[in-house]
Amino acid sequence: MAAPKIIVVGGGLAGLAAVIKIAEMGGEVDLFSIVPVKRSHSVCAQGGINAAKNLKGEGDSTFKHFDDTIYGGDFLANQPPVKAMCDAAPGIIDLLDRMGVPFNRTPEGLLDFRRFGGTLYNRTAFAGATTGQQLLYALDEQVRRYESEGKVKKYEHWEFLSAVLDGTRTCRGICAMDLRSMEVRTFPADAIIVATGGCGAIFGKSTNSVVCTGSAQSALYQQGAYYANGEFIQVHPTCIPGEDKLRLMSESARGEGGRVWVPKTQGDKRDPKSIPQSDRWYFLEEWYPKYGNLVPRDVATRAIFKVVYEHNLGIDGKPMVYLDLTHIDRKTLDRKLEGILEIYEKFVGDDPRDTPMKIFPGMHYTMGGLWVDYKQATNVPGIFAAGEAEYQYHGANRLGANSLVSCIFGGFTAGPNAVQYAKSLQAAASNGHFDAERKRQQDINSRLMKADGTENPFLLWRELGAMMTENCTVIRYSKKCEETDGKLVDMLHRFDKINLSDRSQWANTTIAFTRQLYNMLQLSRVIAQGAAMRDESRGSHYKPDFPERDDKNWMKTTKATFAPDLDEPKFEFEPVDASLIPPRPRKY
Amino acid sequence: MANDKSVIIKIKRQPTPDAKASWEEFEIPYKPNMNVTSALMEIAAHPVTRSGKQTTPITYDANCLEEICGSCAMLINGRARMACSALLDNLEKPIKLEPFSKFPVVRDLSVDRSVLFENLKKVKAWVPVDGSYDLGPGPRVTMQEQEQSYPLSNCISCCCCMEACPQFNDDTGFVGAAAISQVRLFNTHPTGQALKRERLSALMGDGGIQECGYAQNCVEICPKEIPLTTSIAEVGGQVMKQALGDLLRK
Numbered sequence: 001m002a003a004p005k006i007i008v009v010g011g012g013l014a015g016l017a018a019v020i021k022i023a024e025m026g027g028e029v030d031l032f033s034i035v036p037v038k039r040s041h042s043v044c045a046q047g048g049i050n051a052a053k054n055l056k057g058e059g060d061s062t063f064k065h066f067d068d069t070i071y072g073g074d075f076l077a078n079q080p081p082v083k084a085m086c087d088a089a090p091g092i093i094d095l096l097d098r099m100g101v102p103f104n105r106t107p108e109g110l111l112d113f114r115r116f117g118g119t120l121y122n123r124t125a126f127a128g129a130t131t132g133q134q135l136l137y138a139l140d141e142q143v144r145r146y147e148s149e150g151k152v153k154k155y156e157h158w159e160f161l162s163a164v165l166d167g168t169r170t171c172r173g174i175c176a177m178d179l180r181s182m183e184v185r186t187f188p189a190d191a192i193i194v195a196t197g198g199c200g201a202i203f204g205k206s207t208n209s210v211v212c213t214g215s216a217q218s219a220l221y222q223q224g225a226y227y228a229n230g231e232f233i234q235v236h237p238t239c240i241p242g243e244d245k246l247r248l249m250s251e252s253a254r255g256e257g258g259r260v261w262v263p264k265t266q267g268d269k270r271d272p273k274s275i276p277q278s279d280r281w282y283f284l285e286e287w288y289p290k291y292g293n294l295v296p297r298d299v300a301t302r303a304i305f306k307v308v309y310e311h312n313l314g315i316d317g318k319p320m321v322y323l324d325l326t327h328i329d330r331k332t333l334d335r336k337l338e339g340i341l342e343i344y345e346k347f348v349g350d351d352p353r354d355t356p357m358k359i360f361p362g363m364h365y366t367m368g369g370l371w372v373d374y375k376q377a378t379n380v381p382g383i384f385a386a387g388e389a390e391y392q393y394h395g396a397n398r399l400g401a402n403s404l405v406s407c408i409f410g411g412f413t414a415g416p417n418a419v420q421y422a423k424s425l426q427a428a429a430s431n432g433h434f435d436a437e438r439k440r441q442q443d444i445n446s447r448l449m450k451a452d453g454t455e456n457p458f459l460l461w462r463e464l465g466a467m468m469t470e471n472c473t474v475i476r477y478s479k480k481c482e483e484t485d486g487k488l489v490d491m492l493h494r495f496d497k498i499n500l501s502d503r504s505q506w507a508n509t510t511i512a513f514t515r516q517l518y519n520m521l522q523l524s525r526v527i528a529q530g531a532a533m534r535d536e537s538r539g540s541h542y543k544p545d546f547p548e549r550d551d552k553n554w555m556k557t558t559k560a561t562f563a564p565d566l567d568e569p570k571f572e573f574e575p576v577d578a579s580l581i582p583p584r585p586r587k588y
Numbered sequence: 589m590a591n592d593k594s595v596i597i598k599i600k601r602q603p604t605p606d607a608k609a610s611w612e613e614f615e616i617p618y619k620p621n622m623n624v625t626s627a628l629m630e631i632a633a634h635p636v637t638r639s640g641k642q643t644t645p646i647t648y649d650a651n652c653l654e655e656i657c658g659s660c661a662m663l664i665n666g667r668a669r670m671a672c673s674a675l676l677d678n679l680e681k682p683i684k685l686e687p688f689s690k691f692p693v694v695r696d697l698s699v700d701r702s703v704l705f706e707n708l709k710k711v712k713a714w715v716p717v718d719g720s721y722d723l724g725p726g727p728r729v730t731m732q733e734q735e736q737s738y739p740l741s742n743c744i745s746c747c748c749c750m751e752a753c754p755q756f757n758d759d760t761g762f763v764g765a766a767a768i769s770q771v772r773l774f775n776t777h778p779t780g781q782a783l784k785r786e787r788l789s790a791l792m793g794d795g796g797i798q799e800c801g802y803a804q805n806c807v808e809i810c811p812k813e814i815p816l817t818t819s820i821a822e823v824g825g826q827v828m829k830q831a832l833g834d835l836l837r838k
Contacts, residue, residue: 097726109728141714244626
């Protein structure tokens with residue numbers, strides 16, 4: 001029997017983790033990525049990766065990691081897979097260590113750990129403040145090794161367009177576009193794994209990379225895959241506002257002792273360093289004495305919003321607060337945080353070792369994603385998903401340093417399960433669906449190339465981003481979410497009147513972007529409608545009109561499915577498996 | 589003449605790999621803290637040249653926009669650097685953008701840098717682990733060793749060092765500083781050392797480490813400030829030692 005053929009879409013941590021497992025099991029992999037995989041968005045993760053190795057004598061355990069994760073996610077995640085992830089985490093750290101990740105060390109030569117948000121334990125292993133980069137490189141190197149042995153074939157600068165589904169709606173491969181020649185082609189596979197990250201671009205400016213549009217997930221949702229918990233979007237409390245994006249200022253800055261504050265007096269014009277302690281308001285420490293600056297992200301973000309918009313105490317009257325590291329000695333800062341301090345220095349021009357940083361919350365992480373079962377399988381046979389592209393591990397709010405572990409664990413789970421599935425797969429009745437899918441995608445391209453309307457895709461996107469950020473992030477009102485959905489319908493109509501400023505047939509980034517934009521618009525409706533429907537507050541989803549969590553009615557996974565005839569999402573709700581930790585109120 | 593509120597950018601454009609390059613000039617509204625990538629986004633939204641001619645958005649590589657993915661390398665005012673961390677305020681005007689000159693142009697500012705990834709295969713830039721299952725912790729590493737390897741591991745594969753190197757060209761086939769520095773990184777790793785011999789062999793002969801002309805451009809241009817010349821010297825010594833040993837054993 002021929003080796004199982006698996007297509008992995010996306011070459012970040014989750015995708016590469018899956019590739020490694022498949023290659024190791026003797027499977028054949030085609031790996032698709034818009035960018036060379038070494039440039040994937042995982043590279044941006046900064047602070048670290050969680051695993052309860054209990055190397056600091058604190059009595060930490062994988063069960064406490066599990067409990068923190070469930071509690072931090074406000075009891076929305078199904079518990080068994082989260083427990084499995086936390087149990088596997090120490091072994092994953094060991095593996096990364098063996099692969100050569102230059103983790104920071106203790107004087108004895110052991111792995112060093114630091115504290116992150118939503119926990120009281122030092123549980124986060126880290127490589128300076130560029131942990132994601134170092135982890136991605138370690139997996140990239142292993143995949144390159146398999147590539148040189150002929151077990152993996154990379155298709156870099158290719159963009160996934162859709163799955164190829166046969167008459168029984170079973171996945172038989174993918175349709176993709178070469179971003180240089182613009183060729184649209186189909187590729188057969190026994191199973192596919194989608195590891196395409198989050199959907200930050202829907203919100204215009206975010207901490208996400210350019211490729212994080214959610215386009216692949218949206219395309220699959222439009223082909224029949226469930227999209228779960230779309231309304232749960234993490235806004236990271238500490239970002240550096242910028243013209244082109246919001247740059248992340250890692251939670252590790254607070255993990256290493258960084259303090260958030262504003263001047264107590266409105267419009268205090270003094271240099272921050274000359275403001276005495278008595279005139280500073282350390283609001284997180286005052287409001288949350290137990291966790292202080294290390295409350296989870298949703299809590300910190302709402303606190304900053306409250307200080308800026310209700311107390312009107314933003315620095316200089318602007319939406320910004322201080323994140324202060326200046327009390328920590330330079331050597332420690334350089335050893336543990338250099339990467340992120342350099343980012344601030346390079347992009348703002350001030351040295352955060354000398355002067356407090358000015359930060360504000362920004363869209364950061366997509367908790368929702370393709371619905372998967374505990375084997376990482378979507379509801380469409382043959383399609384698996386892993387990493388930020390799926391919804392499984394973080395509930396209503398992700399804890400810092402849990403994303404890297406969920407990516408690798410998800411990939412390690414998806415890979416072997418896809419191989420197992422492939423081994424028992426029956427051959428398709430015919431091959432006609434490949435041509436049909438290719439033609440469908442080529443037709444979309446020709447329509448866009450010919451479209452002679454008035455709408456500029458880049459300007460339409462800016463509008464989308466501003467609207468989604470305003471109405472569907474930190475504070476939500478049902479009416480505004482519904483209005484947003486109405487505007488999204490208008491925008492989908494306007495999309496029919498698109499006009500591409502580039503109609504050439506070579507390396508045309510405009511048409512690739514325009515295709516992504518359409519998928520962003522469709523997925524935005526899932527987010528807006530999901531937010532409108534959920535009448536409670538849970539994790540990142542906060543409605544002033546429904547300020548409490550409502551377990552009786554809403555401890556449920558939102559599942560959106562696309563109704564092609566109506567061109568809109570339909571919703572159903574699935575009870576959460578809370579069989580291991582009984583829900584309790586979330587109070588930090 | 590551009591006023592305070594706008595910036596002039598000249599961009600070298602080339603529609604296909606075989607086409608002739610030509611220059612286009614843009615005037616974009618100035619905003620404080622703008623970088624080159626945000627200027628390119630602005631042009632994408634309003635693709636009109638300074639003389640009012642409708643044109644196409646610029647093709648360029650970009651992803652993270654925070655100088656960690658290595659995508660957006662190009663020549664900015666003649667210097668190889670990352671477009672995301674190039675702030676307009678700090679650049680001489682008018683600003684000149686060109687694609688790298690030593691890599692095949694794909695289109696406009698986008699070039700094909702796959703040669704580096706091929707070189708990383710040649711030098712086996714990985715730790716040969718037995719497998720991805722749980723085999724317990726890795727080797728102990730002192731803080732000092734970590735502080736040496738971490739900077740080397742920060743290489744973002746942007747290829748600025750290769751673009752700036754006078755020896756990196758078709759005649760020499762020089763492998764370039766980035767790959768050599770990775771050899772140093774993996775040769776220091778307790779498990780990575782297993783492939784040291786093969787790595788050094790890959791750096792011998794034509795296109796190998798001997799092509800280095802000590803111009804030191806690499807270390808001067810590296811956006812991540814990686815000690816590339818130290819790496820070249822160190823690996824050069826290792827290659828020499830191995831070559832000499834091989835000679836004596838013959």
